[in-house]
Amino acid sequence: MIGIDTAAAAESPPALARRRARLRERSPDGSWLDAMLARVNxxxxxxxxxxxxxxxxxxxxxxxxxxxxxxxxxxxxxxxxxxxxxxxxxxxxxxxxxxxxxxxxxxxxxxxxxxxxxxxxxxxxxxxxxxxxxxxxxxxxxxxxxxxxxxxxxxxRLGRCDRSIVVGAGKVGIDLAGSMLAHPEFGLRPVGFIDPEPVRDPVSLPVDLLEDDLAHAIKRLRVGTVVLAFSHARDSPVVAAAVTAHRHGCTTLVVPRMYELYQDGPDIDRLRSYPLVRLRTAPTSRPSWWIKRGMDVVLASVALVALSPVIALCALAVLLESGRPMFFQQTRVGMDDRTFVLYKLRSVRPGKEDDSQTKWSMEGDARVGPVGRFLRRTSLDELPQLWNIVRGDMSFVGPRPERPGFVRKFSAIHELYWARHRVPTGLTGLAQVHGLRGDTSIADRSRYDNYYIANWSLWLDAKILFLTVGELLRRVRP
Missing domain, CATH: 1.10.274 (Enzyme I; Chain A, domain 2)
Structure with a gap:
């Protein structure tokens, strides 16, 4: 084995086999207390x-x-x-x-x-x-x-180390796992590798290549840290692995390209001679996220009461133009791929068949009357979604929710479209304030949504809300 910085390489095959067996025995069955203590800082x-x-x-x-x-x-x-x-x-x-x-x-x-x-x-x-x-x-x-x-x-001495998975079983990944084992004072204990095309089975280490995917391995082995190293696979799983680790609340450490030239900095940690970039935790795991949720509930409740006369007038206009129903319900996909019922004021005249779940809304749809066009241009048709925010289905700011059929279609076509569902969906979002509404690029929307999640802060939410107000004023201006 090349360049493994660990005493484990000198162990005899029977000793390695015994250590692998002990690791497999402890991995699925450790106490919840051990897992919790390993995660406590x-x-x-x-x-x-x-x-x-x-x-x-x-x-x-x-x-x-x-x-x-x-x-x-x-x-x-x-x-x-x-x-x-x-x-x-x-x-x-x-x-x-x-x-x-x-x-x-x-x-x-x-x-x-x-x-x-x-x-x-x-x-x-x-x-x-x-x-x-x-x-x-x-x-x-x-x-x-x-x-x-x-x-x-x-x-x-006490084994207070975070259970870790190394994504990438190349030379760098194997060296990192070896350093973790030889130097537990860095606080990481490798329990497996994930790599679709490993350079070779790291037989000199008591750590196995895992056959299950990263999400299942994190749950099964109670992993607290995911280390992203280099893989020789043509379709490297590093970005998807980082998103998966985020969604499961794991600490994510990344070996940067040209790591030999990396200097120490605020977001750089070190495992022996390897610099590791520590990615920020998932937005939903930060204390400031609870502030966001509290503000959502308070502001949405107040707005729902204050704007109820406006919603009633809009509903009356829909009734006079095209009859009942005045409100529109549709299944959308929210956080963690859970579905919920989204509420809107109806802007499209009802037809013989309900194709709303499968038909994309286009500009100039003949089924949209004058009232519907006004509601869409001013976004007044979105006001009933304040109730979705109060219920917890949505937030004021987040990726816009989409229908299940289109989520499956876009996830198969556009890279990391599925990753936008790791936070609650929103009434408005970063993509929308950059002009990506209606029949616009799904790939661009996905990039904006994932950028929003990676850079989320309360200030970014406030900025998006300010930009949304400005955009609405421009659209209603004659």
Whole structure:
């Protein structure tokens, strides 16, 4: 085997067979507690704890008032959190983290000095609050050394490692798995490879090539981390694997191209000599997503009540133009491919057959009357979807929902169209504010939707809503 950085390569075949058997025995049947503890960022929790203890020691020693203790604490924790000192990490090195920690403390010192000057509580020299920041650093840094030392020990001796799958069983993938096994202090334990065209079976490692696909392997083996290495397969599964790992809440680490030239950075972690790009977690797993959901419910409920007279007038106009039914119900595909009933004001005159599930809506459809055209141009026909938002079927912002037949068709034709269903669908979206409405490119829509998911933030949602309002004003302008 080429270039495997592990003592496992020196094991005899019987010893390797025994280790493979133990791995297979433990993989499906470990306790839920082990799986949960492996996912808990214990080092980050301890780093926060020692920072709070150091702050308390500094405040008590210098007899800071409660108000100044809160100010100093908020500034210190905020600066250190912004400096990503509480991040999840593979490499537990105090020396590697020291420049980042010193910079965060220096920024906190400057901010505390600014607060002192602005509040008029001193001339900015020799204040107890400033001394508290310095004393905090003197107490905190030795404690951080202990945390990193304990973290490495726990990973080596207690097996507190994240169960990991390596996608790509080439030389790089096999080297990575070997390093994980030989150096458990990095916190990863490989349980399998996924590769449709492996270079060779990694017989020198107690890690098997898995026959099931990545989604099933993640569930079956309770995997917490997916490492994306290089594959020799013509159709490399790396992008699809990253999306799958996202959908299952796994940490995703990527070996970048030209990794030999990669420098350390905010999103770069290291496993021995390999730089690994840590992808952001899935939007739905972040605390800010609950803020988005709460705002959806509140705003949709208020809008539904406030706009109920408008919806009633539009429904009356539909009734006068083409009779009943005034509202339109259609099955659409939402998050995780679950279907739901979408509500709209009817804009198309009812025909003899209901072909709405299979017929694409085209500009200039003869079945659309003056009322229907007005409703479509102003998007008033979409207002009943506020109820879908309240129910949780949709969000204000997200990929637009599509019908099941078209989802199957587009998923077979357009790459990663299926990946847009890893977040709830929306009343408006990034594709729509870029002019992709109606009979427009599905490939472009898919790219915009996946870009939105990869870059989601509350600010991006707000920006899309502002752009939507501007677009609606342009469309209703005579």
């Amino acid at each position: 214990a080092v980050a929790v301890l780093l926060v704890a020692v920072d709070l203890v150091a702050l308390t020691v500094a405040a008590r020693t210098l007899a800071l008032s409660l108000e100044w203790t809160v100010v100093v604490g908020a500034v210190l924790v905020g600066a250190r959190a912004s400096g990503r000192l509480y991040r999840r990490r593979l490499w537990l090195s105090w020396l590697h983290d020291l420049p980042r920690s010193v910079s965060a403390t220096a920024i906190a010192f400057g901010l505390v000095t600014l607060v002192i000057l602005v509040s008029g509580h001193g001339d900015g020299t020799g204040s107890p609050a400033q001394w508290a920041v310095l004393l905090f650093a003197l107490v905190d840094e030795p404690a951080r050394i202990c945390v990193f030392t304990f973290g490495r020990w726990a990973r080596r």
